[in-house]
Amino acid sequence: MPEHLFWWLATALCVVWYSTITIYVAVRGAMDIKSMLLRLSNNGKEEE
């Protein structure tokens, strides 16, 4: 059992959560950018 379990668990949570979310957001965020720019482009055409 590591010393100061609370901080050990908090550190483990940070490293695991942050690694996971970085990969996930890297993929889904790129898709979000694509769809955002597509919507803005379509809105611009409609207004013209």
Next chain:
Amino acid sequence: MTNFSWIDGSIVGLYIVATMVAGIAVRKYVGKVEHFLIAGREMNLYLGIASLAATEFGIVTCMYTSQNGYRNGFAGATPGILAMLAMFFVGYTGFCVKPLRDAGVMTIPELFEVRYGPRIRWAAGVVIVLGGLLNMGVFLRTGGDFLVAVCGFDPKYLEITMTALLVFVAIYTVLGGMLSVLVTDFLQFVVMSAGLLAVTILILVNIGWDQLVAVVQEKYGEGGFNPFAKPDMGWKYIVDNALLSLAMVLTWQTTIQRLLAAKDTKTGRQVYTRTSVFFLCRWLVPVLWGIAALKVITPQEVGDNTLLAMPMMLSRITPMGLMGILIAAMLAADMSTDASYMLTWSSVIYNDILAPVHKRQWSEKRGLVVSRSIVAVIGIFLLVYGLWYPLQGSLWDYLRLTGNIYLSSMSVLLVACCYWKRANSWGAAGAIICGAVIPVMFLVMEQLPSTRHFAKEVLGPEYSNIATYIIAATAMVLGSLLKPQTRPLAVKG
């Protein structure tokens, strides 16, 4: 001696070019002021998470949090726990943020006009900009100090480095506004996260958990793990930071701008709940770096400036190659923060402070020119202020204090606006004045030799901050009761 080499320089150069190209490329989508300030409300969930995380972590964040780790051990990460809880609570319950986003406004002061009238909207805009710019004023200097310490640059190049960095950021922010900020934030989130994780793992592997715990135990005893057991922390520190965390989540303009740029209220709230753990990471990761500095760097090497302990440690333990990734990561963190902050304060200046001037009658083209000019002027202010302001005491104390110039009053105004029908302009005016005067007085007292001791040692920033919230709330209640609202206007929610 540092491990920064030409390989690391190439990695950094490549990153800067990629960011500039991406940031400038999206300028063609900016056709309206709404696109420039809030990306046409087209931001989706994961882009929102990346943007919020990248914005809320800059070199300055890394510096003050690691300083907290160096000075307080693991207990220094306590504000991160409080921030995580506040983010999750507000996102999950929709406390204040739901009515705010439902109202369809571009800034918080715009919402205040509905309940408190146009003068309060204007006054709120002024204190938000005042507090925000003072807060942001130290970002460049701190970022420059970090780069000089880690890369081993000659300090005489600090100003040039800071200016170049700001010019890069200003170019794409001026051209693309929020759209450029979102796209570059995404790139910066990925690069920043890779660097932060790599260095943290390096520290955990090379120094080891047991050594980190041992050095905190040796230097601070139980107080290094438990804020209640640390004499200079305790209840006052917890209460101060809890109030600050909640107020920041509710009204910090860069955070709120992500909520307002979200495509709907549900997405905005999800950005909050799903980014909440990041608010623990943004504290705990640099706190670990600060503790590592406590282990690697001797007090004699650090001297009085504990802010530089962490960069000194990084320059010593980070190998070639990883050093380039680290610098790119920290530049990414800093650029995303600077860009978002410049845009945020410019949005308040344009939307609220200049509202009596443009009265929503300017053409989109004129509005865009003015918005872009404001971003450029803020950049110049940052450069000038960052060069001459002498920072006294802890960086985190300064940021809390300047943030409180508006956080205290704006959070009181927002809560009352959303949930108290009797709140009115008298109460709002009282809260704004009291909320701004106390932190500004404390800052002035801290700078004057005759009052410095009283401000720092007797009063302290914690009691000053707590008093600001209590007095701002009291002013809101008393002012509102003295002048009952005759024509209450409901806020959608």
